[in-house]
Amino acid sequence: MAGNSFTINENDPAGYVKREYPGADIQIEFSSCMGKTVLSGEYIFGTQPGGKGNSNPDYSEISERDIYIRNFRRGYLNLIQDFVKSGLSAVTKFDFYDPNAKNPKKETGIGGTGKGDIAWNTFGTGILCYINRDIRLTVYNDWLQNETSANLSGYDRGIADNVFTLRVQYSFYKQLN
Numbered sequence: 001m002a003g004n005s006f007t008i009n010e011n012d013p014a015g016y017v018k019r020e021y022p023g024a025d026i027q028i029e030f031s032s033c034m035g036k037t038v039l040s041g042e043y044i045f046g047t048q049p050g051g052k053g054n055s056n057p058d059y060s061e062i063s064e065r066d067i068y069i070r071n072f073r074r075g076y077l078n079l080i081q082d083f084v085k086s087g088l089s090a091v092t093k094f095d096f097y098d099p100n101a102k103n104p105k106k107e108t109g110i111g112g113t114g115k116g117d118i119a120w121n122t123f124g125t126g127i128l129c130y131i132n133r134d135i136r137l138t139v140y141n142d143w144l145q146n147e148t149s150a151n152l153s154g155y156d157r158g159i160a161d162n163v164f165t166l167r168v169q170y171s172f173y174k175q176l177n
Helices: none
Strands: 023-031 036-050 068-083 088-098 120-130 135-146 163-170
Touching: none
Parallel strands: none
Antiparallel strands: 023 036, 036 068, 068 088, 088 120, 120 135, 135 163
Protein backbone atom coordinates (compact mmCIF):
# COMPACT_ATOMS: atom_id res chain seq x y z
CA MET A 1 0.00 0.00 0.00
CA ALA A 2 1.22 3.44 -0.90
CA GLY A 3 -1.24 5.95 0.44
CA ASN A 4 -4.70 4.51 -0.23
CA SER A 5 -3.73 2.28 -3.16
CA PHE A 6 -1.80 -0.86 -3.91
CA THR A 7 1.35 -0.30 -6.00
CA ILE A 8 3.39 -2.65 -8.19
CA ASN A 9 6.79 -3.78 -6.89
CA GLU A 10 8.92 -5.83 -9.31
CA ASN A 11 12.32 -5.07 -7.71
CA ASP A 12 12.51 -7.62 -4.85
CA PRO A 13 9.91 -10.37 -5.33
CA ALA A 14 11.47 -12.75 -2.78
CA GLY A 15 11.60 -10.19 0.04
CA TYR A 16 8.31 -8.68 -0.98
CA VAL A 17 6.20 -11.71 -0.07
CA LYS A 18 7.56 -12.36 3.41
CA ARG A 19 5.26 -13.11 6.33
CA GLU A 20 5.88 -11.46 9.68
CA TYR A 21 3.58 -12.14 12.64
CA PRO A 22 4.76 -10.55 15.90
CA GLY A 23 2.29 -10.63 18.75
CA ALA A 24 1.56 -11.51 22.34
CA ASP A 25 -0.85 -13.70 24.24
CA ILE A 26 -2.01 -13.95 27.82
CA GLN A 27 -3.75 -16.67 29.80
CA ILE A 28 -5.04 -16.29 33.34
CA GLU A 29 -6.75 -19.03 35.31
CA PHE A 30 -8.10 -18.91 38.85
CA SER A 31 -10.60 -20.71 41.05
CA SER A 32 -13.31 -19.25 43.26
CA CYS A 33 -16.43 -20.47 45.03
CA MET A 34 -18.23 -20.31 41.62
CA GLY A 35 -15.69 -22.57 39.93
CA LYS A 36 -12.73 -22.20 37.59
CA THR A 37 -12.41 -19.03 35.49
CA VAL A 38 -10.14 -18.87 32.43
CA LEU A 39 -9.36 -15.63 30.60
CA SER A 40 -7.18 -15.79 27.50
CA GLY A 41 -6.34 -13.42 24.72
CA GLU A 42 -4.00 -12.85 21.82
CA TYR A 43 -3.03 -9.93 19.60
CA ILE A 44 -0.98 -10.35 16.42
CA PHE A 45 -0.08 -7.96 13.66
CA GLY A 46 2.33 -7.92 10.80
CA THR A 47 2.82 -8.32 7.09
CA GLN A 48 0.68 -10.80 5.15
CA PRO A 49 0.84 -11.71 1.46
CA GLY A 50 -2.41 -12.77 -0.16
CA GLY A 51 -4.56 -12.59 -3.22
CA LYS A 52 -6.98 -9.79 -4.00
CA GLY A 53 -9.86 -11.83 -2.59
CA ASN A 54 -8.11 -13.68 0.27
CA SER A 55 -5.93 -12.22 2.99
CA ASN A 56 -6.41 -14.64 5.89
CA PRO A 57 -3.14 -15.26 7.78
CA ASP A 58 -4.28 -18.85 8.40
CA TYR A 59 -4.25 -19.44 4.64
CA SER A 60 -0.91 -20.91 3.52
CA GLU A 61 -1.36 -21.06 -0.24
CA ILE A 62 -1.79 -18.17 -2.67
CA SER A 63 -3.38 -19.33 -5.92
CA GLU A 64 -3.69 -15.96 -7.62
CA ARG A 65 -0.95 -14.56 -9.88
CA ASP A 66 -0.81 -11.09 -8.31
CA ILE A 67 0.27 -10.96 -4.67
CA TYR A 68 -1.08 -8.21 -2.43
CA ILE A 69 0.96 -7.31 0.65
CA ARG A 70 -1.11 -6.09 3.58
CA ASN A 71 -0.37 -4.93 7.12
CA PHE A 72 -2.94 -6.72 9.25
CA ARG A 73 -4.17 -6.78 12.87
CA ARG A 74 -5.93 -9.68 14.57
CA GLY A 75 -6.90 -10.51 18.12
CA TYR A 76 -9.28 -12.33 20.41
CA LEU A 77 -10.38 -12.46 24.03
CA ASN A 78 -12.00 -15.57 25.59
CA LEU A 79 -13.73 -15.94 28.95
CA ILE A 80 -14.69 -19.42 30.16
CA GLN A 81 -16.48 -19.93 33.47
CA ASP A 82 -16.88 -23.47 34.82
CA PHE A 83 -19.59 -23.78 37.45
CA VAL A 84 -18.71 -26.03 40.41
CA LYS A 85 -20.27 -29.52 40.29
CA SER A 86 -22.92 -28.51 37.74
CA GLY A 87 -21.24 -29.85 34.60
CA LEU A 88 -21.87 -26.47 32.94
CA SER A 89 -19.45 -23.95 31.49
CA ALA A 90 -20.29 -20.55 30.02
CA VAL A 91 -18.15 -19.34 27.12
CA THR A 92 -17.81 -15.81 25.73
CA LYS A 93 -15.46 -14.77 22.92
CA PHE A 94 -14.70 -11.58 21.02
CA ASP A 95 -12.36 -11.55 18.03
CA PHE A 96 -11.46 -9.14 15.26
CA TYR A 97 -9.48 -9.19 12.04
CA ASP A 98 -8.43 -6.18 9.98
CA PRO A 99 -6.63 -7.59 6.92
CA ASN A 100 -5.47 -4.17 5.71
CA ALA A 101 -4.76 -1.76 8.55
CA LYS A 102 -3.51 0.86 6.07
CA ASN A 103 -6.76 0.91 4.09
CA PRO A 104 -9.01 3.80 5.17
CA LYS A 105 -12.37 2.38 6.22
CA LYS A 106 -15.27 3.01 3.84
CA GLU A 107 -12.75 3.24 0.95
CA THR A 108 -12.48 -0.49 0.29
CA GLY A 109 -13.00 -1.08 -3.42
CA ILE A 110 -10.86 1.90 -4.43
CA GLY A 111 -7.15 1.83 -5.36
CA GLY A 112 -7.00 -1.90 -6.08
CA THR A 113 -8.52 -2.95 -2.76
CA GLY A 114 -11.22 -5.62 -2.73
CA LYS A 115 -13.04 -8.16 -0.58
CA GLY A 116 -9.69 -9.39 0.80
CA ASP A 117 -9.42 -6.03 2.57
CA ILE A 118 -12.75 -6.22 4.44
CA ALA A 119 -12.38 -6.11 8.24
CA TRP A 120 -14.71 -8.06 10.55
CA ASN A 121 -15.33 -8.84 14.20
CA THR A 122 -17.23 -11.57 15.98
CA PHE A 123 -18.93 -11.83 19.34
CA GLY A 124 -19.85 -15.32 20.47
CA THR A 125 -21.40 -16.86 23.54
CA GLY A 126 -22.55 -20.29 24.53
CA ILE A 127 -22.94 -23.07 27.07
CA LEU A 128 -21.06 -26.35 27.35
CA CYS A 129 -22.85 -29.11 29.24
CA TYR A 130 -20.99 -32.23 30.36
CA ILE A 131 -23.85 -34.72 30.45
CA ASN A 132 -21.57 -37.47 31.72
CA ARG A 133 -17.93 -38.51 31.40
CA ASP A 134 -18.34 -39.40 27.72
CA ILE A 135 -20.94 -36.97 26.35
CA ARG A 136 -20.71 -33.18 25.97
CA LEU A 137 -23.36 -30.88 24.51
CA THR A 138 -22.45 -27.44 23.13
CA VAL A 139 -24.89 -24.65 22.29
CA TYR A 140 -23.12 -21.60 20.83
CA ASN A 141 -23.93 -18.55 18.72
CA ASP A 142 -21.58 -16.22 16.80
CA TRP A 143 -22.68 -12.74 15.73
CA LEU A 144 -20.46 -11.54 12.89
CA GLN A 145 -20.09 -7.97 11.72
CA ASN A 146 -18.15 -7.05 8.61
CA GLU A 147 -16.88 -3.69 7.44
CA THR A 148 -19.07 -2.01 4.86
CA SER A 149 -18.14 0.07 1.83
CA ALA A 150 -20.31 1.67 -0.84
CA ASN A 151 -17.37 1.19 -3.23
CA LEU A 152 -17.44 -2.63 -3.18
CA SER A 153 -20.31 -4.62 -4.64
CA GLY A 154 -21.95 -6.89 -2.06
CA TYR A 155 -20.43 -5.07 0.91
CA ASP A 156 -22.57 -1.93 0.98
CA ARG A 157 -24.24 -3.36 4.12
CA GLY A 158 -23.52 -6.07 6.65
CA ILE A 159 -23.68 -9.66 5.43
CA ALA A 160 -26.10 -12.00 7.21
CA ASP A 161 -23.56 -14.61 8.29
CA ASN A 162 -24.22 -15.26 11.98
CA VAL A 163 -23.59 -18.88 13.01
CA PHE A 164 -25.55 -21.04 15.48
CA THR A 165 -23.94 -24.31 16.57
CA LEU A 166 -25.52 -27.25 18.37
CA ARG A 167 -22.97 -30.00 18.84
CA VAL A 168 -23.00 -33.34 20.64
CA GLN A 169 -19.60 -34.94 21.25
CA TYR A 170 -19.09 -38.50 22.38
CA SER A 171 -15.83 -39.98 23.63
CA PHE A 172 -15.21 -43.54 22.46
CA TYR A 173 -12.12 -43.89 24.63
CA LYS A 174 -12.43 -46.49 27.35
CA GLN A 175 -9.64 -47.14 29.79
CA LEU A 176 -8.52 -50.77 29.88
CA ASN A 177 -7.95 -52.43 33.26
